[in-house]
Amino acid sequence: MKRRTFVTSSLAAAASASFPIARLFAADGQPITAVSDIRAVKLDGSETTIEKAVLKEFAGSLSGHILLPNSEGYDSARKGWNGMIDKHPALIVQCANANDITNAVNLAREYELLTAVRGGGHNIAGKGTCEGGIQISCTPMQGVTVDAEARTAIAESGVLLAAVDAATQVYGLATPAGVVSHTGAAGLTLGGGFGKLSRTLGLTSDNVNYFDIVTADGDFKRVTEKSDPNLFWALRGGGGNFGVVTAFEYQLHQVGTEFLSGAAMHPIKNAKEVLSFYAELVATAPNELQVSCTTVMFPTGKGFVIISVFYSGDPAEGEKIIEPLKNFGTPMRTDFNVKPYLEIQSSTDRNVPPGQQYYQKAGLMKAVAPGLIDAMVDITKNPKPFTQTMNFTQVGGMINALPMDASAYPNRDAEAQIVLGGGWPKPVEEAGEWIDLIRTDWKTVVPFTDGFYVNNSIGEEDDKVVNKNYGENYARLVEVKNQYDPMNLFRLNANIKPTA
Incomplete structure (x- = not known):
């Protein structure tokens, strides 16, 4: 029955019989010589069988x-x-276009399969x-296509931010997107x-x-x-709860290609003074x-605190505004200059390379409270067997200029x-113990947070x-989920559970 249902819904099922099985399951050009039913x-956590004939028709x-x-x-x-995420799907569908995604979704729905959607593969939780x-x-x-006259860019859902930035910066254009260039554009958005x-x-x-x-x-x-105000609203901050996005059109802005950027690095022993200055x-x-x-x-007890800045306006004005930072304390190193936007966007890539084992906890806040600074300073005095980081990122500004219900994104009152x-x-045998150390530290920080990104x-x-x-936005998100995914096929996310 499932096979018949799938074939009926497939856009290309009629042609499938003409494809040899080795072609259908090629991987990087190498044929698979034997294919059988797969479990x-x-x-719901139970298992099902996808028959060989269905796989052949699906692949076709x-x-x-x-x-x-x-x-x-x-x-x-x-x-x-x-690299900490080590999971093994029963099958991976490497989609070339929206039609492939449609057929993959149909197969997943018909067989009620546990379904993961991968864009750039950068999600911390895997x-x-x-x-x-x-x-x-x-x-x-x-694919990335830029219309410089209309100031728009269309990006397919496997694109990384580096590709979006590279394509748009040719024209001095950009859309606000990310701080690590190997992040996937789809999940970020x-x-x-x-x-x-x-x-x-x-x-x-928002763009x-x-x-x-x-x-x-x-x-x-x-x-x-x-065309669909509720779904459009939900897709802007509601995560991957509502379907598989195949492409986005971004609004671009004429921003230029160079910006004032830089950082001052201070010794870890001065953490309280530096963090307090940052808050001010x-x-x-x-x-x-x-x-x-x-x-x-670092595990040795050594370390540093670094304050980084990016100024999007006139660099001359920016120099005046960051003067207090340049004059603060006795930094170990400074680097303030006008730099290419592409260089700035990729400047932290080397600090978070793909394949490492990562674990983190995160939260948002309306202000950097003195008690939080004290908790962070205490953490710096207790080095771990691994490199530990604590990062503040300033948000706010025009993010918070819109009402809380402008989109599904719920945290428009956060400043950091x-x-x-x-x-x-x-991988290390002690990974579980090390994760527990991070969780223990987080217990001293989380009281100062309000929500999470x-x-x-x-x-x-x-x-x-x-x-x-999600606060007041949650009820509306459930309504959209009920309409577009009542079976909760797309649940591997910050999940909005349907009631339908």
Whole structure:
């Protein structure tokens, strides 16, 4: 019955019989010589069988490829940025276009498969993969098209931020998006999207004109504020709860190609003074100034605190505004200069390379309280067996200029985000103990937070916490979820559970 249903819904089922099985399951050009029925995990945790004939017909509908556990390329395709995540989907669908995504969603729905959707693969919690289910991978979809006259860019859902920036900066254009260039544009946007330009231009999702999406029923639609205001609202901050977005059109802004940027590094022993100065600096910062502060502690007990700035206005004016920072304390190192935007956007990439083991906790706050600074200073006095970081990122500005219900993004009263985490280069037996050390430190920090940014969630929040985080927006999100995904096919996210 399921096979017949799938074939009926497939856009290319009629042609499938003409494809040889080796072609259908090619991985990086290498044929798989033997294919049989496969077992896969369902949404309820039980197992089901996807028959060989169904796989053949499904593969025949695709322009992309299917990867099975014995396929060449499977191992790299299942892994994401966070090397700590080690899951094995029963099958990976490497989608080449929206039609492939439609067919993959149809298969997942018909078999009620545990479903993960991968864009750039940068999610800290590894939500782009799953154990035993289906991974719908948009990673091969790498197109970026810029209309310089209209100041828009269309990005497919596998694109990384580096590609968006590179394509738009040719014309001196940009949209506010991210602080690490190997972040996926899709996940960043659906969760809201912070960037260095956000304090003057808003969230990434505030700058989307339309979404192309495949919903859980297999329908492809272009969603605008006019065509479907509820779904358009929900996609801007509601995460991947409502379908698989295949492309975004971003509004671009004429910003130029160079900005004043830089940092001052101070010794860890001066952490309290530096953190207190940071709190004073951000309290009066104009929207054009975005300030972050990162504390790095090494297992040796050594470390540093670094305050970084980005100024989106006239560099000459920016020099005056950051003068107090340049004159503060006795820094170990400083670097303030006008730099290319592309260089600034990728400047922290080397600090968070793909494949390392990462764990973090994160929260938002309306102000940097003195008690929080004291808690952070205490943490710096207790070095861990791994490199530990605490990072403040300033938000606010034009993000908060819109009403709380302007989109699903719920945290428009936050002025800063704190991320407390650790990283180590490869798996270790002590990983569980090390994670517990981070959790213990977080218990001293979390009382000073109010909500969290879903893109930095490690995925440990229960339903009550997710509900509280979305606040007054939650009820409307449930209504949209009920309409577009009543079976909760798309649940590997900060999940909005349907009531239908």
